[in-house]
Amino acid sequence: MIQPRVHDPDLLQEISTDIRRSVITSLSLAGSGHLGGSLGIADIFTCLYFSVMNHDPADPSWPDRDRLILSIGHVAPVLYSTLAHAGYFPEEELNTLRKLGSRLQGHPGREHGLPGLELSAGSLGQGLSVSVGRALAGKMDARPWRVYCILGDGELQEGSVWEAAMAAAHLNLGNLTAIVDRNGVQIDGKTEKVMALEPLKEKWKAFGWEVVECDGNNHHDVLSSIQLAQHDPEKPGIILAYTKMGKGIRSIEGDYSWHGKAPSKEEARQFLCELEEGER
Amino acid sequence: MSIQYVNLGDKPTRTGFGEGLLASGFRHPEVIALGADITTSVGVNLFAEQLPGQFISLGIAEQNCVGVAAGLALEGKIPVFATYGVFAALRTTDQIRVSVCYNNLHVVIGGAHAGLSVGPDGATHQALEDLAIMRVLPNMTVLSPCDATQTKIATIQAIHHVQGPVYIRFGRAAMPDFTSKHQTFEVGKAQLLHPGNDCAIIATGHLVWEALQAAYLLKDEGIHARVINMHTIKPVDREMIIRAARETGIIVTAEEHQVTGGLGSAVAEVVACEYPVPLKFVGMPDRFGESGEPRELMEKYGLTHRGIIQAVKSILSGI
Numbered sequence: 094m095i096q097p098r099v100h101d102p103d104l105l106q107e108i109s110t111d112i113r114r115s116v117i118t119s120l121s122l123a124g125s126g127h128l129g130g131s132l133g134i135a136d137i138f139t140c141l142y143f144s145v146m147n148h149d150p151a152d153p154s155w156p157d158r159d160r161l162i163l164s165i166g167h168v169a170p171v172l173y174s175t176l177a178h179a180g181y182f183p184e185e186e187l188n189t190l191r192k193l194g195s196r197l198q199g200h201p202g203r204e205h206g207l208p209g210l211e212l213s214a215g216s217l218g219q220g221l222s223v224s225v226g227r228a229l230a231g232k233m234d235a236r237p238w239r240v241y242c243i244l245g246d247g248e249l250q251e252g253s254v255w256e257a258a259m260a261a262a263h264l265n266l267g268n269l270t271a272i273v274d275r276n277g278v279q280i281d282g283k284t285e286k287v288m289a290l291e292p293l294k295e296k297w298k299a300f301g302w303e304v305v306e307c308d309g310n311n312h313h314d315v316l317s318s319i320q321l322a323q324h325d326p327e328k329p330g331i332i333l334a335y336t337k338m339g340k341g342i343r344s345i346e347g348d349y350s351w352h353g354k355a356p357s358k359e360e361a362r363q364f365l366c367e368l369e370e371g372e373r
Numbered sequence: 374m375s376i377q378y379v380n381l382g383d384k385p386t387r388t389g390f391g392e393g394l395l396a397s398g399f400r401h402p403e404v405i406a407l408g409a410d411i412t413t414s415v416g417v418n419l420f421a422e423q424l425p426g427q428f429i430s431l432g433i434a435e436q437n438c439v440g441v442a443a444g445l446a447l448e449g450k451i452p453v454f455a456t457y458g459v460f461a462a463l464r465t466t467d468q469i470r471v472s473v474c475y476n477n478l479h480v481v482i483g484g485a486h487a488g489l490s491v492g493p494d495g496a497t498h499q500a501l502e503d504l505a506i507m508r509v510l511p512n513m514t515v516l517s518p519c520d521a522t523q524t525k526i527a528t529i530q531a532i533h534h535v536q537g538p539v540y541i542r543f544g545r546a547a548m549p550d551f552t553s554k555h556q557t558f559e560v561g562k563a564q565l566l567h568p569g570n571d572c573a574i575i576a577t578g579h580l581v582w583e584a585l586q587a588a589y590l591l592k593d594e595g596i597h598a599r600v601i602n603m604h605t606i607k608p609v610d611r612e613m614i615i616r617a618a619r620e621t622g623i624i625v626t627a628e629e630h631q632v633t634g635g636l637g638s639a640v641a642e643v644v645a646c647e648y649p650v651p652l653k654f655v656g657m658p659d660r661f662g663e664s665g666e667p668r669e670l671m672e673k674y675g676l677t678h679r680g681i682i683q684a685v686k687s688i689l690s691g692i
């Protein structure tokens with residue numbers, strides 16, 4: 094059955110909290126992985142998988158599904174948690190994250206057979222090119238589905254992203270929507286200090302894209318900006334989604350030291366408490 | 374009785390690639406060629422002219438080309454991406470490794486101007502490392518056909534009969550075209566071109582013709598050399614190599630590639646494990662090429678029948 098669309102803001106919030114809870118728990122059990130980014134982008138995943146995309150968890154290769162390409166493979170925990178909550182596989186399997194024999198690899202790997210994965214990825218700068226290829230195929234065959242590509246902001250320092258950006262506009266791929274997790278940080282610190290990206294909006298505009306900015310931790314804002322980004326059928330759209338790394342856990346929000354860390358058991362207990370408090 | 378192979382006229386292997394691609398494209402609309410600006414020099418121009426709906430120009434952006442090819446393959450298209458081997462295999466190695474090979478996608482990558490055949494352009498454009506790098510990637514098939522006729526057949530096979538990623542290399546210079554249009558060509562099965570039990574010459578690409586010339590000359594001296602065309606570098610034909618080692622006791626490999634990592638290494642890996650015999654490698658001696666006519670360069674670095682004969686004799690005299 095095609096995933097029903099959720100419009101109720103309270104329900105979307107609840108789903109995001111569920112996803113965050115799974116992210117914290119699975120990372121804590123794994124003992125390594127990327128917590129900050131996974132939490133920051135949970136609201137965007139909620140919107141895509143529960144309100145925007147046409148997809149069927151019971152039929153992961155349904156030909157007319159919308160495709161989600163996760164270019165930043167290191168936030169795999171949020172993808173896995175979302176897929177589990179959408180019903181692609183049992184939630185208990187999240188506890189196997191990063192363990193030997195698991196279908197939940199540290200970075201997504203299709204050869205391990207996890208349903209719902211559209212691409213094995215994790216080497217930054219490659220996802221947008223693959224998305225361009227898929228969107229191009231869809232356009233050539235006049236298919237109704239869309240391609241969504243999730244990019245990191247630090248990732249935009251990779252030159253190949255801009256090769257893909259040029260191609261998407263050149264090929265008039267109106268069926269492609271990219272979302273940048275603009276949390277302003279990367280492993281070494283603030284993006285503007287490591288290698289300045291601004292003015293980002295103007296850059297994407299100059300490359301021929303429809304550009305929309307939004308609060309990436311506000312469901313309503315994310316949903317309306319996705320619509321705005323898709324209004325021109327001949328132009329690819331990009332959303333610069335301003336998010337907070339570690340969103341939902343007050344004590345670590347915005348702290349880039351949580352980019353590549355997993356919480357200890359003790360920290361996970363504390364974070365889960367903070368998550369519930371934030372919810373209330 | 375052995376057959377003398379005859380040169381039916383010099384022809385660049387890139388022409389064979391272009392012909393094979395065009396023939397496939399006409400019959401199969403899912404075959405999509407990607408252009409990285411140099412379509413004419415890699416033999417894709419006819420395809421672009423005659424099948425414009427199946428040709429996508431992506432400019433001088435090879436890393437993106439490989440990613441786009443992966444995306445097309447995920448949707449059931451058969452993407453063929455060709456550019457100079459130095460860019461096709463080396464600039465894009467990470468994209469090929471992750472987006473193509475780790476996803477195990479049927480993407481056909483054409484490495485043009487392989488070896489020294491780009492001559493005067495010099496070292497930057499001479500692909501002498503591509504076989505080594507493509508060979509080490511899991512899921513990858515690596516083809517290195519020996520002449521234009523075989524390259525056409527190999528291209529069609531790469532497009533329609535190989536599963537997963539495939540790299541096919543071909544050259545720029547016009548070289549002897551000597552194999553039959555009706556030859557049996559099977560990916561992974563080497564061709565025994567000339568019988569002999571005194572030594573075996575295992576060659577690939579343009580060096581196969583040189584190997585045959587070497588065998589004819591050696592025969593005049595009473596040395597019967599077996600000549601094997603190893604057109605598939607991966608998966609390498611282990612059985613053919615082991616048989617050559619066992620029946621001849623001496624192996625010389627010959628390729629237009631660095632002596633490290635390519636055909637010679639692939640053969641040595643099998644021989645070392647299965648049936649150790651003396652080996653010699655004819656190839657580039659771990660150095661960059663330079664400007665010069667392809668023939669002159671091949672002479673300078675010993676990538677000729679003379680170089681092969683010398684290698685054979687040096688092993689024979691050492692025994």
Ligand SMILES: [Mg+2]
Binds near residue numbers: 246
């Ligand atoms: Mg970031």
